[in-house]
Amino acid sequence: MKHLVVVAHPVEDSFTMGLMRAYTNELEKLGHTQRTCDLYRIGFNPALTPRELMPASAREPVCVDVALAQDEIGAADVIALIYPLWWMSMPAMMKGYIDRVFARGFAYESSQGVVHGLLGGKKAVLITCSGAPLPLLVKSGNWNAVQVLQDTHIFRSTGFELIDHLHFDEIAPSLPESAAAQHMERIRSFARQHFYGS
Template sequence: MKHLIIYTHPRKRSFNHAILETVTESLRQEGDEVIVRDLYDIGFQPVLGPSELLGGVGEDVVREQSYVSWAEHVIFIYPLWWAGMPAMLKGYIDRVFSYGFAYKYDDGVQVGLLAGKKATLIHTQNKSSEQYEASGMGNALRLTIDEGILAYCGFEVNRHFVFDSILSSTVEHRQAWLAQLSETILFHS
């Protein structure tokens, strides 16, 4: 299978980076093809320009769209900041998942143009999942990201992994999470 990993975290010594390494290694050990797009490392420009609103697409966006087109499975790895994805990742989606590439309207009806592709989300957060669910934020995240972006563009969302209470987690917890992720990512791809 062909996997595109869209990774968004500025620190190489983060738990998110350990997730990236675990997922990449697990998929490659299965003989799958993997391309990683580390948005900070490649210096992706997340700001949507005025010409892009009118349909003009730059070379950087065309390149990223070619990776999305190539992939059968897109994996997003990111931290949750302010109850949402980092600005870098949101800007990637704003620019790369553009009208005519990721979705269109046909006689007023929205059509997801990335149908047939699968998506998996893996995010970290500092609050517990129980706190997010009790406040309604867990459902809001699923609606805005899983449904409002990915399903809207035609993706089948396989799974949304959440690693919570990161700041208070122990090394043992993190190692167990990575082992679990290594086993389940292959099952869900």
């Protein structure tokens, strides 16, 4: 299978980036091909332009960076997004990627408020982390909001089959090395669980 892994974290040796490396290495060990799109390192511009909001029939051709990103999605069987939750949402860099790349006419069409996804036949995986414990997020209703806005509203509504949303909680700068190692094994196991023999 062909995987596109999109990751957003400004610090290259962060826990988030470590998750990305463990995940992509395991995919390759399983015999899959993967392409990593590291939004910060490539300098992706997250700012949606006025012309990108024009109807497809009225605007000029898609910007080169967006066209490349859409081609990468088109070529992939599975897309994985890896990012930390900041203020219970994705980083602005990742949100800008979604705003610009998951555009009307490419990822969806809508009529009278009803969205029709255009990316059917593809699978998606979400991998997130937070400082807050997951039980606290669930109890407060924040986790439900994440699932509604990110899992359902973005990915399922554009046609993806969302395989899973893997979340790592209580991630802090003081995270012991032993705990970090357990988390890295967890994401490798996740890759084996979903993609062994695929």
